[in-house]
Amino acid sequence: MAQSVEQAIQGGVTLVQLREKSVSTREFLELSLRVKEITTHYHIPLITNDRLDIALAVDADGLHIGQDDLPMIKARELLPNKIIGVSVSTLAEALLAQQQGADYVGVGAVFSTPTKTDAAEVSLDQLELIKKSVTIPVVAIGGINESNLRQVMAKGIDGVAVVSAILAKENILDTARHLHELLKK
Amino acid sequence: MAQSVEQAIQGGVTLVQLREKSVSTREFLELSLRVKEITTHYHIPLITNDRLDIALAVDADGLHIGQDDLPMIKARELLPNKIIGVSVSTLAEALLAQQQGADYVGVGAVFSTPTKTDAAEVSLDQLELIKKSVTIPVVAIGGINESNLRQVMAKGIDGVAVVSAILAKENILDTARHLHELLKK
Ligand code: NI
Numbered sequence: 001m002a003q004s005v006e007q008a009i010q011g012g013v014t015l016v017q018l019r020e021k022s023v024s025t026r027e028f029l030e031l032s033l034r035v036k037e038i039t040t041h042y043h044i045p046l047i048t049n050d051r052l053d054i055a056l057a058v059d060a061d062g063l064h065i066g067q068d069d070l071p072m073i074k075a076r077e078l079l080p081n082k083i084i085g086v087s088v089s090t091l092a093e094a095l096l097a098q099q100q101g102a103d104y105v106g107v108g109a110v111f112s113t114p115t116k117t118d119a120a121e122v123s124l125d126q127l128e129l130i131k132k133s134v135t136i137p138v139v140a141i142g143g144i145n146e147s148n149l150r151q152v153m154a155k156g157i158d159g160v161a162v163v164s165a166i167l168a169k170e171n172i173l174d175t176a177r178h179l180h181e182l183l184k185k
Numbered sequence: 186m187a188q189s190v191e192q193a194i195q196g197g198v199t200l201v202q203l204r205e206k207s208v209s210t211r212e213f214l215e216l217s218l219r220v221k222e223i224t225t226h227y228h229i230p231l232i233t234n235d236r237l238d239i240a241l242a243v244d245a246d247g248l249h250i251g252q253d254d255l256p257m258i259k260a261r262e263l264l265p266n267k268i269i270g271v272s273v274s275t276l277a278e279a280l281l282a283q284q285q286g287a288d289y290v291g292v293g294a295v296f297s298t299p300t301k302t303d304a305a306e307v308s309l310d311q312l313e314l315i316k317k318s319v320t321i322p323v324v325a326i327g328g329i330n331e332s333n334l335r336q337v338m339a340k341g342i343d344g345v346a347v348v349s350a351i352l353a354k355e356n357i358l359d360t361a362r363h364l365h366e367l368l369k370k
Contacts, residue, residue, distance in 0.1 A: 024253035025235055050210055053237035057259050068209035074242050 017064050017085075017106075017141070019049035032058040047085060052078060064106060067093065072100040087141065089122050094130045094138075102136060109142025110152055128155040202249050202270075202291075202326070204234035217243040232270060237263060249291060252278065257285040272326065274307050279315045279323075287321060294327025295337055313340040 016039050020028045032048065036058050039046040047062040048055035052070060055063045062083025065075055075084050085104045086097035094105050107127050131138045137158035201224050205213045217233065221243050224231040232247040233240035235254045240247070247268025250260055260269050270289045271282035279290050292312050316323045322343035 025255055026253045029255060029259075051238060052241070053255065053263075056237070056263050057255060068211045070210055070214060070238065070242060074214075078238075078241050 017047045017049055028054050076101050094134050098134045098136050104137040104139055106139045106141040110140050131157050202232045202234055213239050261286050279319050283319045283321050289322040291324045291326040295325050316342050
């Protein structure tokens with residue numbers, strides 16, 4: 001695992017994208033505040049998924065929006081100074097996101113994932129095509145683990161988003177500390 | 186129905202509170218934009234339930250928060266110039282909401298409602314006690330219809346919130362036009 005995470009970091013963008021669909025706004029807020037303490041301490045950007053209200057409430061570094069979330073143009077209007085990433089699964093969506101001012105695109109799920117079952121599956125060839133066609137960073141999202149990371153990074157992308165690596169663990173703080181040690185190597 | 190709505194209007198606050206829990210952010214946004222056109226046309230305030238992001242995105246007149254949503258203090262910080270209402274079901278919650286700067290409290294559900302099954306039930310006596318104890322407007326929310334409106338208004342409250350009256354109808358525009366005619370009487 002150490003080597004995989006290192007490779008991801010060496011590949012570029014590293015971020016924690018916090019996603020919660022089935023909890024109340026208050027619970028998502030409280031979880032985000034706890035995660036924010038950790039990401040701030042370790043200097044990792046915290047990107048809130050979908051919920052611009054939560055991004056504002058916790059002063060996250062950015063917002064990640066999918067095709068069913070706020071439109072990119074509206075998100076930029078409301079968050080002029082934050083990072084905005086857009087989930088895409090086709091080349092057309094990637095080009096549109098770039099044109100509308102996205103700071104990066106998240107392509108996925110490249111592999112199937114337990115955290116977002118409704119995500120479209122994107123082939124590694126599609127990922128490579130998107131990477132070659134846009135100038136903004138391309139981050140792979142979804143289902144990436146130590147066994148497939150090398151394949152993904154070989155596509156020349158700018159990074160992978162950690163979505164479930166921290167959240168799937170019961171003890172968030174210990175897990176973050178462990179990641180931190182790995183990142184320092 | 187005409188007389189009931191008229192009584193509610195004569196009682197004070199009239200607003201449309203838009204609530205959607207089970208749709209995507211994009212769908213809630215699009216629904217809100219359609220309703221906003223209607224409420225703007227008929228000069229009825231549109232209050233978004235829970236979702237501050239949607240309230241910002243459609244420039245709603247206000248936000249209504251429940252006890253599981255953003256805290257009042259955070260909501261005020263992010264929406265300094267919008268109406269903010271807070272759902273309460275006890276006197277303690279009502280007094281706290283007032284102290285934290287809520288513009289009104291929504292008390293409910295006074296009667297059981299098909300739109301929000303998790304709402305606490307509040308007795309008419311409790312409603313009256315809250316009304317006598319706070320200085321901000323008190324709006325009854327939930328399960329109010331032509332058959333029980335008179336009982337509720339007799340408690341001296343400032344209005345009732347229309348939550349499902351418009352949304353339960355298939356043709357939003359026709360329904361709004363119909364309500365508008367009733368309101369003009
Ligand atoms: Ni440290």
